[in-house]
Amino acid sequence: MTVLPSSPENLNPAKTGLLSVCVVGLGYVGMPTALLYARGGHPVLGVDINPTLVDAVNQRRIAAVYPELADWEQELLNHNQPLRAAVQPEAADVFIIAVPTPIDSQTKQCDLRAVLAATKSILPVLKSEDCVILESTVPPKTTTEIIKPLIESATGLSIGESLHLCFSPERVLPGNTTRELVENDRIIGGVTPQCTVKAKTLMQGVIQGQLLLTDAVTAEFCKLAENTYRDVNIALANELSVLADEYGVEITSARSIINHHPRVNLLQPGIGVGGHCIAVDPWFFVEASPINTRLIRTSREVNDRMPDYCAQRIIDAVSNIESPRICLLGLAYKPNIADFRESPALRIVDILKAKGYHVTTYDPFQENPEGEANIPLLELARDQDYLGILVSHTVLLEAYHRSASTLSSVMRTPLIRIF
Numbered sequence: 001m002t003v004l005p006s007s008p009e010n011l012n013p014a015k016t017g018l019l020s021v022c023v024v025g026l027g028y029v030g031m032p033t034a035l036l037y038a039r040g041g042h043p044v045l046g047v048d049i050n051p052t053l054v055d056a057v058n059q060r061r062i063a064a065v066y067p068e069l070a071d072w073e074q075e076l077l078n079h080n081q082p083l084r085a086a087v088q089p090e091a092a093d094v095f096i097i098a099v100p101t102p103i104d105s106q107t108k109q110c111d112l113r114a115v116l117a118a119t120k121s122i123l124p125v126l127k128s129e130d131c132v133i134l135e136s137t138v139p140p141k142t143t144t145e146i147i148k149p150l151i152e153s154a155t156g157l158s159i160g161e162s163l164h165l166c167f168s169p170e171r172v173l174p175g176n177t178t179r180e181l182v183e184n185d186r187i188i189g190g191v192t193p194q195c196t197v198k199a200k201t202l203m204q205g206v207i208q209g210q211l212l213l214t215d216a217v218t219a220e221f222c223k224l225a226e227n228t229y230r231d232v233n234i235a236l237a238n239e240l241s242v243l244a245d246e247y248g249v250e251i252t253s254a255r256s257i258i259n260h261h262p263r264v265n266l267l268q269p270g271i272g273v274g275g276h277c278i279a280v281d282p283w284f285f286v287e288a289s290p291i292n293t294r295l296i297r298t299s300r301e302v303n304d305r306m307p308d309y310c311a312q313r314i315i316d317a318v319s320n321i322e323s324p325r326i327c328l329l330g331l332a333y334k335p336n337i338a339d340f341r342e343s344p345a346l347r348i349v350d351i352l353k354a355k356g357y358h359v360t361t362y363d364p365f366q367e368n369p370e371g372e373a374n375i376p377l378l379e380l381a382r383d384q385d386y387l388g389i390l391v392s393h394t395v396l397l398e399a400y401h402r403s404a405s406t407l408s409s410v411m412r413t414p415l416i417r418i419f
């Protein structure tokens with residue numbers, strides 16, 4: 001095990017000639033971001049309030065927490081790249097804030113506490129010419145109306161003159177983070193054009209995608225609009241799948257016919273929307289502009305209702321069976337990843353269990369972050385009355401197709417559904 005030297009000189013830009021970077025928040029976004037700049041040769045300090053993550057960086061056990069970062073961690077070891085971590089920020093040229101922005105489950109309002117705490121934590125070490133880049137997804141105008149005055153009043157420095165502040169949203173797809181972090185086109189929205197240029201100077205060295213230069217509010221707007229676009233289109237697919245059920249139409253074959261239309265691309269319906277982005281970010285628009293977001297709000301409600309709807313479909317299917325046994329496969333919030341945050345599949349399981357149903361579950365990614373290849377499907381199905389694949393992990397579907405012909409024979413009642 002390699003333990004990094006923790007000398008503050010690691011952050012001295014004079015040593016490498018490259019800007020030093022302090023990444024605040026070492027989560028799904030911040031950790032790969034810290035590695036991105038370290039592999040570009042920048043001296044990087046990762047900061048997190050969670051000491052486990054700090055230790056993971058300093059003891060080079062990052063892949064144990066984030067398996068998809070194994071290759072980049074190996075590069076770090078091979079080339080002795082300048083990355084270390086601490087629980088408090090230190091002086092640097094650029095500060096990147098990538099902390100959570102959840103919504104309150106009741107009010108659906110953005111909880112900015114982590115962003116405010118992270119911003120306050122860098123104030124004591126901010127100096128003239130530094131650049132602060134906010135990467136956490138936030139409601140429109142947060143950068144200019146909340147973060148800017150907070151920094152200016154505490155430091156006495158003026159943004160655009162002696163300090164730089166940008167919003168630069170992350171667009172990575174969990175499960176594909178390292179490639180997308182490098183290759184995706186990237187929005188940089190400065191509070192002033194000088195701020196945008198400063199962040200561009202840093203990012204152009206490590207990002208191969210196009211850098212899309214704009215102002216901070218436009219950048220915030222675009223980030224929310226992208227995820228809202230996804231949510232609204234998924235809601236349409238889900239609503240049509242509910243209608244299809246009503247008419248006895250099989251939605252998968254209907255969709256393949258529909259998508260033969262040259263200008264239609266109906267998304268695949270599912271059991272709802274999970275994760276920390278698409279199910280959350282549209283609410284930031286609703287919060288900021290309640291009158292002008294009727295479609296956005298309704299789409300959120302349509303998608304949020306799907307787990308209840310799917311649970312009811314399962315209940316209806318087993319309604320004539322005495323003490324039915326239900327086995328549900330696939331629990332992640334989407335296919336092919338080991339990410340269970342806000343998963344609609346888990347919500348379905350909770351609903352059924354709360355109603356007293358006997359439910360067993362399995363996800364090939366729960367034990368093995370790479371996805372278990374040898375899925376004991378026949379064992380899982382044995383003596384069950386209902387087998388539901390909630391999340392179509394590729395390994396799960398492959399196992400299903402391998403044993404489809406024998407599955408029915410081991411089940412007590414052969415009710416099988418792929419959602």
Ligand SMILES: NC(=O)c1ccc[n+]([C@@H]2O[C@H](COP(=O)([O-])OP(=O)(O)OC[C@H]3O[C@@H](n4cnc5c(N)ncnc54)[C@H](O)[C@@H]3O)[C@@H](O)[C@H]2O)c1
Pocket residue numbers: 024025026027028029030047048049050053098099100101114117118121135136137138169170171172173174276277
């Ligand atoms: N995960 C994604 O795929 C993704 C994609 C695009 C945008 N985003 C946005 O990026 C932001 C971060 O998301 P994430 O998925 O990385 O979150 P995460 O929960 O995985 O990680 C956030 C980290 O920040 C740390 N933290 C919280 N408060 C802190 C503080 N005051 N100082 C230092 N560290 C602190 C937490 O301990 C945690 O390790 C969110 O706004 C999210 O909406 C995420």
